[in-house]
Amino acid sequence: MLVIAVDTATPAVTAGVVNVEEMLVLAECVTVDAKAHGELLTPHILTALKEADRTFADIAAIVCGIGPGPFTGLRAGMATAAALGQALGKPVYPVCTLDAIAAENVADSPLLVASDARRKEIYWATYDATGRRVTNPAVDKPADVVERIPSLSVERVAGNGATLYDLGLPHTGQEYPNPLGIAMVARDDVLAGAKPRPFVPLYLRRPDATEPGARKRVTTR
Amino acid sequence: MTIVLGIESSCDETGIGIVRIESDGALTLLADEVASSVDQHARFGGVVPEVASRAHLEALVPSVTRAFEAAALELSDVDAIAVTCGPGLAGALLVGVSAAKAYAAALNVPLYGANHLPGHVAADTLEHGPLPSPCLALLVSGGHTQLLRVDDLATKITEVGSTIDDAAGEAYDKVARILGLPYPGGPPIDKAARRGNPDAIRFPRGLTGPRDAKYDFSFSGLKTAVARWVEAREGQEIPVDDVAASFQEAVADVLTAKAVRAATELGIDTMVVSGGVAANSRLSTLAAARCAEAGITLRVPRPRLCTDNGAMIAALGAHLVKAQVRPSSLDLSANPGLPVGTVTV
Numbered sequence: 001m002l003v004i005a006v007d008t009a010t011p012a013v014t015a016g017v018v019n020v021e022e023m024l025v026l027a028e029c030v031t032v033d034a035k036a037h038g039e040l041l042t043p044h045i046l047t048a049l050k051e052a053d054r055t056f057a058d059i060a061a062i063v064c065g066i067g068p069g070p071f072t073g074l075r076a077g078m079a080t081a082a083a084l085g086q087a088l089g090k091p092v093y094p095v096c097t098l099d100a101i102a103a104e105n106v107a108d109s110p111l112l113v114a115s116d117a118r119r120k121e122i123y124w125a126t127y128d129a130t131g132r133r134v135t136n137p138a139v140d141k142p143a144d145v146v147e148r149i150p151s152l153s154v155e156r157v158a159g160n161g162a163t164l165y166d167l168g169l170p171h172t173g174q175e176y177p178n179p180l181g182i183a184m185v186a187r188d189d190v191l192a193g194a195k196p197r198p199f200v201p202l203y204l205r206r207p208d209a210t211e212p213g214a215r216k217r218v219t220t221r
Numbered sequence: 222m223t224i225v226l227g228i229e230s231s232c233d234e235t236g237i238g239i240v241r242i243e244s245d246g247a248l249t250l251l252a253d254e255v256a257s258s259v260d261q262h263a264r265f266g267g268v269v270p271e272v273a274s275r276a277h278l279e280a281l282v283p284s285v286t287r288a289f290e291a292a293a294l295e296l297s298d299v300d301a302i303a304v305t306c307g308p309g310l311a312g313a314l315l316v317g318v319s320a321a322k323a324y325a326a327a328l329n330v331p332l333y334g335a336n337h338l339p340g341h342v343a344a345d346t347l348e349h350g351p352l353p354s355p356c357l358a359l360l361v362s363g364g365h366t367q368l369l370r371v372d373d374l375a376t377k378i379t380e381v382g383s384t385i386d387d388a389a390g391e392a393y394d395k396v397a398r399i400l401g402l403p404y405p406g407g408p409p410i411d412k413a414a415r416r417g418n419p420d421a422i423r424f425p426r427g428l429t430g431p432r433d434a435k436y437d438f439s440f441s442g443l444k445t446a447v448a449r450w451v452e453a454r455e456g457q458e459i460p461v462d463d464v465a466a467s468f469q470e471a472v473a474d475v476l477t478a479k480a481v482r483a484a485t486e487l488g489i490d491t492m493v494v495s496g497g498v499a500a501n502s503r504l505s506t507l508a509a510a511r512c513a514e515a516g517i518t519l520r521v522p523r524p525r526l527c528t529d530n531g532a533m534i535a536a537l538g539a540h541l542v543k544a545q546v547r548p549s550s551l552d553l554s555a556n557p558g559l560p561v562g563t564v565t566v
C-alpha cells in the first residue's frame with residue numbers, strides 16, 4: 001500500500017512515496033526553502049512519483065503534516081493534500097508534524113520535539129521512551145520550555161527549534177519531518193482503512209487582528 | 222465541449238466556477254459556488270489576511286464538492302483549470318493556487334495561472350456573450366479601481382488608469398465608519414443615499430483639475446473631506462442620508478465621467494463596468510445615462526457576477542483555452558502584485 005506523504009509546516013518542502021506495509025521510502029523530494037512551499041510542493045510530489053516509477057493510480061492515501069507550523073507555508077501543503085485526495089478519491093490522513101519527527105527518533109529515553117514558531121517562540125511536544133506523545137503541542141518562549149524541562153523529564157531534543165535555541169539537551173540531529181516519519185504516524189490508520197480524523201490545521205495561535213478603537217480625527221479640536 | 226474549472230481566492234471570497242465551452246465557442250456557466258468570510262472581518266472593519274486565508278483553506282474543498290454537485294459533473298470531467306494567481310493577498314492566493322496545482326496534477330489537465338482583473342471583465346461574457354474589440358473596462362471594488370483597455374481578453378489588456386490611493390470600495394468602507402454604518406460600507410451607504418439629497422454637500426472630485434492625470438482616480442481626499450465635514454458638526458445631529466448621498470454622488474460622478482471620457486478619447490464604443498461596486502445603484506444609473514449620451518454601449522454583469530467569484534476565473538480560463546494560450550507550469554506561484562497586463566503566467 002503506497003501513500004504520498006507531504007509536510008510544509010517547517011522550512012522544508014517535503015514530499016515522498018512510502019510503502020506503509022514495509023515502511024519503505026520508494027522516493028522522496030525535499031527542499032529546505034521557507035518561501036517556496038507553494039511553488040515546489042506539487043512538482044516535488046510529481047518528481048517523487050516519477051522516481052518511484054509509480055503514478056497517482058498506485059496511491060492508496062495521502063498523509064499530510066497539519067502543523068503546528070507558521071501559517072502560510074502550512075496551508076500550502078494542506079491545500080495541496082486536500083485537493084489531491086479529493087481529485088483522486090483517496091483519504092487524506094492528518095499527522096501532527098511534531099509526531100512525525102518524534103516517530104523517527106524513538107530510542108530508550110524520553111524526547112522533546114521543538115520546531116521554530118517564529119516570533120522568538122517554539123512549537124513543542126514531549127514523547128516517552130516508546131514514542132508515545134506525553135504533552136500536547138504548545139507554543140511558548142524557549143526559556144519557558146527550558147524551565148519546564150526538569151518536570152518534563154525529557155533527555156533529548158529533535159527539531160529545528162532546538163537548533164535555533166539552546167534548550168540544554170543533546171540534539172538527535174533531525175531538524176525536519178521526513179516522509180518516513182509522516183507515514184509512520186498514520187500507518188495503522190492507513191492499513192486499517194480507518195476514517196480520517198478532521199483535516200484541520202494545528203495553528204495554536206489566534207490570527208493577528210485587533211478591533212479598531214475610536215476613529216482618528218482628521219481635524220484638530 | 223470543454224469543461225473549465227475556475228478557482229478564486231485572492232481576497233475574502235472562496236469562489237469555484239465551472240464553465241463549459243460549447244462546440245460553437247459559446248460559454249455556459251454550470252456552477253458558481255462562493256463561500257465568503259466577510260462576516261468574520263466585519264468587527265475588524267476590513268479584511269484581515271490571516272482570517273481570510275484560514276477561511277479559504279476551510280472552504281475550498283467543500284466548495285468544489287458543491288460546485289460539481291450543482292453542475293452534475295465529476296472532477297474527472299474537467300479539461301482545464303484556471304486559478305487566480307494575482308493580484309491579491311499573498312496568503313489567500315496561496316491556498317487557491319496550491320489546490321489548483323494539485324487538481325491539475327491529479328487530473329492531468331492544463332493549468333492556467335490567471336490574472337484576477339481580466340477575470341472581472343470575462344465575467345460579463347458569461348452573461349452578454351463575446352466582447353467587441355476593443356472595449357473599455359471600469360473595475361470598481363474594495364480592492365481595485367481601474368480603467369482597462371481590452372483588445373483581447375486572453376492576450377491583450379492595457380491599463381488606461383487606476384487609483385493612486387484608495388480603491389472606491391475602500392472609500393465606502395471608511396466613510397461608512399465615519400457615519401457609524403456597518404462594514405462592508407457599500408450596501409448601507411447606498412441604502413442611506415437613496416433617502417438623501419446628493420446635492421446637499423459638494424464633496425471634492427479627486428484628480429479632476431486641468432493638470433491632473435485624466436484617467437487616474439483618487440478617493441483619499443474625498444474620504445478626508447467627509448470626515449472634516451462630519452467633525453465640524455460634532456455634537457450636532459449628522460444628516461447621514463445627505464452625507465451618504467453626496468459622497469456617493471462624488472464617487473459615481475468621477476468614476477463615470479473619467480470612464481466615458483476615456484472611451485470617447487480612445488475611440489472605444491463599448492464599456493464594461495464590473496467589480497463589487499458596479500452593483501451600486503447610483504453608479505449604474507449614472508453610467509447608463511452618460512454612456513447613452515455619448516453613444517457608448519454599456520455592459521454590466523448581474524451583481525452576483527460582479528463580485529469576486531470562481532465563475533469569472535473559469536470564464537477567463539475558457540477564453541485562454543479558446544485562444545490556445547500556453548498553460549502555466551506546475552511550479553507556478555502566487556504573485557500578489559501581478560501586473561494587470563499579464564493575463565496568464
Ligand SMILES: [Zn+2]
Nearest residue numbers: 337362364529
Ligand atoms: Zn475583484
